[in-house]
Amino acid sequence: LRRKKIDEAFYEELEEILIGADVGVTTVMRLTDELREEVRKRKIEDASDLQPILSEKLVALLREGADEGLRMAESGTTVILFVGVNGVGKTTTIGKLAHRFKSEGKSVLMAAGDTFRAGAIDQLEEWGRRVGVEVVKQQPGADPAAVMYDAIRAAKQRGVDVLLCDTAGRLQNKTNLMEELNKIYRVIQREMPGAPHEVLLVLDATTGQNALSQAKLFGEKSGVTGIVLTKLDSTAKGGIVVAIRSELKLPVKLVGLGEKMDDLQEFDAEQFVHALFAGAIDKEAEAGSAG
Amino acid sequence: MAAFESLTSRLQSVFGKLRGKGKVTEDDVNEAMREVRLALLEADVNFKVVKDFIARVKERAIGQEVVKSFTPGMVIIDIVNKELTELMGGTQAKLAKAAKPPTVIMMAGLQGAGKTTASAKLALMLQKGGHKPLLAACDIYRPAAIKQLQVLGGQIGVPVFSLGDKVNPVDIARQALQHAKDEGRDYLIIDTAGRLHIDEALMEELRQIHEGVKPDEVLLVVDAMIGQEAVNVAQSFHEQLELTGIVLTKLDGDTRGGAAISVKAVTGCPIKFVGMGEKIEPLEPFHPDRMASRILGM
Ligand SMILES: Nc1nc2c(ncn2[C@@H]2O[C@H](COP(=O)(O)OP(=O)(O)OP(=O)(O)O)[C@@H](O)[C@H]2O)c(=O)[nH]1
Ligand SMILES: Nc1nc2c(ncn2[C@@H]2O[C@H](COP(=O)(O)OP(=O)(O)OP(=O)(O)O)[C@@H](O)[C@H]2O)c(=O)[nH]1
Ligand SMILES: [K+]
Ligand SMILES: [Mg+2]
Ligand SMILES: [Mg+2]
Numbered sequence: 274l275r276r277k278k279i280d281e282a283f284y285e286e287l288e289e290i291l292i293g294a295d296v297g298v299t300t301v302m303r304l305t306d307e308l309r310e311e312v313r314k315r316k317i318e319d320a321s322d323l324q325p326i327l328s329e330k331l332v333a334l335l336r337e338g339a340d341e342g343l344r345m346a347e348s349g350t351t352v353i354l355f356v357g358v359n360g361v362g363k364t365t366t367i368g369k370l371a372h373r374f375k376s377e378g379k380s381v382l383m384a385a386g387d388t389f390r391a392g393a394i395d396q397l398e399e400w401g402r403r404v405g406v407e408v409v410k411q412q413p414g415a416d417p418a419a420v421m422y423d424a425i426r427a428a429k430q431r432g433v434d435v436l437l438c439d440t441a442g443r444l445q446n447k448t449n450l451m452e453e454l455n456k457i458y459r460v461i462q463r464e465m466p467g468a469p470h471e472v473l474l475v476l477d478a479t480t481g482q483n484a485l486s487q488a489k490l491f492g493e494k495s496g497v498t499g500i501v502l503t504k505l506d507s508t509a510k511g512g513i514v515v516a517i518r519s520e521l522k523l524p525v526k527l528v529g530l531g532e533k534m535d536d537l538q539e540f541d542a543e544q545f546v547h548a549l550f551a552g553a554i555d556k557e558a559e560a561g562s563a564g
Numbered sequence: 565m566a567a568f569e570s571l572t573s574r575l576q577s578v579f580g581k582l583r584g585k586g587k588v589t590e591d592d593v594n595e596a597m598r599e600v601r602l603a604l605l606e607a608d609v610n611f612k613v614v615k616d617f618i619a620r621v622k623e624r625a626i627g628q629e630v631v632k633s634f635t636p637g638m639v640i641i642d643i644v645n646k647e648l649t650e651l652m653g654g655t656q657a658k659l660a661k662a663a664k665p666p667t668v669i670m671m672a673g674l675q676g677a678g679k680t681t682a683s684a685k686l687a688l689m690l691q692k693g694g695h696k697p698l699l700a701a702c703d704i705y706r707p708a709a710i711k712q713l714q715v716l717g718g719q720i721g722v723p724v725f726s727l728g729d730k731v732n733p734v735d736i737a738r739q740a741l742q743h744a745k746d747e748g749r750d751y752l753i754i755d756t757a758g759r760l761h762i763d764e765a766l767m768e769e770l771r772q773i774h775e776g777v778k779p780d781e782v783l784l785v786v787d788a789m790i791g792q793e794a795v796n797v798a799q800s801f802h803e804q805l806e807l808t809g810i811v812l813t814k815l816d817g818d819t820r821g822g823a824a825i826s827v828k829a830v831t832g833c834p835i836k837f838v839g840m841g842e843k844i845e846p847l848e849p850f851h852p853d854r855m856a857s858r859i860l861g862m
């Protein structure tokens with residue numbers, strides 16, 4: 274932030290940065306109200322003292338629950354279910370995560386639960402070839418719950434460490450498709466007590482306010498436990514996860530940073546918050562060097 | 565989602581307070597404008613675009629009817645609606661047509677936006693209109709991207725030109741054009757790989773495809789759920805490719821779709837079509853008035 278004094282213009286600039294990062298206007302107004310309160314209480318006068326306070330607040334909020342990483346089964350197979358709207362990066366993230374578990378020496382199996390989209394099974398199989406992991410599949414058009422049933426049986430039989438379950442993308446307002454997802458979820462629960470150990474909602478960082486509705490409705494139908502924020506290699510900031518974290522308490526567990534198998538990282542709250550303000554800091558540097 | 569209040573009820577609560585006071589003041593209009601701003605931001609319209617828009621609407625509102633009106637809320641909604649519709653309107657959803665066929669249409673956009681699906685829908689639309697489209701598979705990067713297009717082409721009975729994933733997309737596009745000419749196909753639809761607007765190498769590839777086939781139509785495919793970044797994305801693609809139109813996808817969802825305004829505002833390109841589902845059905849024309857109501861939550 275460029276400004277030195279805490280005035281209305283300062284708050285307005287701050288608001289614009291956060292809204293521009295897709296944090297969402299309601300959350301932004303709540304955050305700035307809290308900041309105003311803080312300024313009054315602590316008698317803060319300099320803007321440079323306020324910025325770290327806001328950053329710390331955001332980091333604390335986002336860090337909660339994200340630090341622990343993925344929840345793994347104490348013994349036997351860990352089952353991770355991937356859900357989300359169309360085209361966000363579910364299948365790609367599964368490929369990347371399979372690669373990561375493999376390189377940790379774990380045995381991995383993938384379930385081709387997207388039997389709907391053209392080429393979806395082939396896409397997962399191609400990832401399977403790349404990272405050396407087998408795919409449990411049926412024909413296109415098959416019942417995805419039946420694929421999950423097969424996959425869990427196979428995982429038990431072979432005693433694999435991790436089973437990664439792909440599902441077809443679906444918009445959260447499509448009742449039938451959401452019920453189909455609910456059935457998938459219940460079959461997994463029924464066939465293996467304790468499973469799924471994680472249900473990861475994949476969110477595209479370029480998404481705006483609709484992500485909140487995604488988190489709510491996918492949560493209701495498939496018991497989402499965490500978020501994977503993909504496409505953070507873009508210029509989008511993915512600020513909507515701040516609103517999701519504060520309203521629904523869902524932590525971001527992983528971030529996607531590209532299309533290759535290594536482009537997956539643990540979520541780093543500090544780095545994320547730094548990037549939220551990065552554009553503004555660049556501007557400051559520019560202004561500094563120009564003046 | 566219920567969290568969003570419609571602009572109508574927001575403005576009712578603004579002007580409800582005035583009842584009995586009689587006259588609408590400039591302050592009242594300012595308060596109403598704050599509500600309009602909130603509604604647009606909640607709908608994901610870019611904040612800079614919102615700023616310009618509010619300035620324009622306010623001028624119009626203060627300049628005329630509102631102050632004298634007995635129903636100021638209605639007047640403001642009417643002005644906002646008209647301005648939004650105008651902003652998104654303009655040239656209607658008509659595809660360019662080459663003087664000498666084939667007409668070449670190039671699809672571009674971010675990863676997962678819906679390019680491949682929209683390509684197939686466009687092909688189906690043209691085929692139903694009595695044309696003979698050819699699809700070209702120029703995404704050699706995404707696993708099974710070619711297969712996806714081939715399956716979709718198969719479903720609708722439109723041929724797909726592919727040279728596998730070992731040939732440069734620029735060469736695939738050029739050879740597809742030759743193939744379309746040889747086979748008497750009157751439309752060529754080029755599906756390209758998804759890419760970030762900041763990916764220099766891949767944006768250069770798009771420019772080369774453009775150079776190689778001289779498309780009559782360059783369509784940016786945009787996911788209706790996109791947020792504030794829509795302006796940067798659209799601007800970059802427009803600067804590098806001279807877009808001729810926009811396809812807005814996934815409008816069958818419950819998103820407000822404020823990106824429609826952002827994208828139109830920064831490129832000036834008409835939104836030519838919308839995607840309304842995963843199934844391959846013809847693309848649908850864009851209706852600016854319906855979109856305005858949707859964005860405002862009415
Ligand atoms: N730049 C970038 N692209 C990504 C990332 N993750 C996925 N993608 C790309 O986004 C597109 C969609 O990814 P998919 O994995 O097919 O998404 P999906 O959610 O499985 O899609 P559906 O199954 O169709 O709903 C592909 O082109 C991926 O290569 C990421 O972190 N960064
Ligand atoms: N509900 C809905 N889904 C859509 C629509 N258009 C595309 N999709 C879905 O969105 C996902 C991505 O679509 P694609 O056509 O593969 O997108 P793309 O831009 O070609 O993706 P990449 O090639 O990976 O960049 C798929 O699951 C499609 O079925 C639409 O209008 N509505
Ligand atoms: K980013
Ligand atoms: Mg997928
Ligand atoms: Mg594609």
